[in-house]
Amino acid sequence: MCCTIATVTKGAAGTPRRYRSALRARQVEQTRQEVLDAAVDLFARNGWARTTVGAIATEAGVAVETVYSGFGSKKALLRAAMDVAIVGDADPVPLVEREPYRKLSAEPPDRRLRGAIAIAGQIYSGPVSRLWRALNEAAxxxxxxxxxxTELEAGRRTTMSEMLELVYxxxxxxxxxxxxxxLVSIETYTKFCIECGWTTEQxxxxxVEAVQLFAGRP
Incomplete structure (x- = not known):
């Protein structure tokens, strides 16, 4: 009987510890996401030099030390913010392996091209183009x-190669x-949509027409 009671007590005592550990992990992840959201917003609005770690911490509602302990430096936070802005979260999953891109393989070839370009337009129309400017400012x-x-642009070129293989x-x-x-770059999007006033759809x-001109119709 004593052994049975002791076993039950030990198990009961262990459950709250596991619960607290899981809760703590969720809180840490939530804090990290809030810091990243604040970084994306402030770097996109104010650029590199005018954005401080203190301002990001205030926006996220955390201490400056929390930002540094989570990311190490202001420039590392900018890099992480860029990654999040491109794919929408901090998961280490390449763009071409995510659901929107994977769904394109089931479409007819001509719709694959338009779908891939639409994904690029959706990304560029968010904070990415302004974060890219902040990155170049820091660089x-x-x-x-x-x-x-350089690495980000090399990765984008690889994505373009994979997109063409998917389409053609x-x-x-x-x-x-x-x-x-x-052609399908942040620079062309910035020139046409921000400087010339085009819509993302334009x-x-x-x-699509430019890619077809050089690569042919799918």
Missing amino acids: AGDPEVAQWC GRQADDRTVDIVWG WQDWA
């Missing part, structure tokens, strides 16, 4: 951030990938 004085920019059913040659990488229509 001007920091070689590590400059390297990050074959691997595109390097020249075609280079051209599409240049940019998407132009991008």
Whole structure:
């Protein structure tokens, strides 16, 4: 009887500890997400130099030390904010492996191209273009951030190559990938939609026509 009671007591005592541990993990993740949301907003609105870690902490409702303990530095937080702005969350899942892109494989080839361009337009129309400007601002004085920019662009080129293979059913040659990488870029979106006043839909229509001009119709 004593052994039975002792076993039950031990199990009962263990449950709250596991619950508190899970609750703490959820709280840490929630805090991290709130810091990232604040970083995306402030870096996009104010750029690199005018955004401080203190302002991000205040916006997120946490201590400055919490920001540093979670991300290490202001520039690391900017990089994380860019990643979140591109895919919508902090999960380490590439864009081409996410549900919107995977669904395109079930569409006819011509709709795959328009769908892929629409995904790019949706991303660019958010805070990404302004965060990219903040990253380049930081890169001007920091070689590590400059390297990050190079890596992000290399990753975007890989995404363009995978998009073309999805749409056309074959691997595109390097020249075609280079051209599409240049056409379907944050820079063209910024030029047309922010500087010239185009809508995102107008940019998407132009991008589809431009890709078809160089890569052919699917």
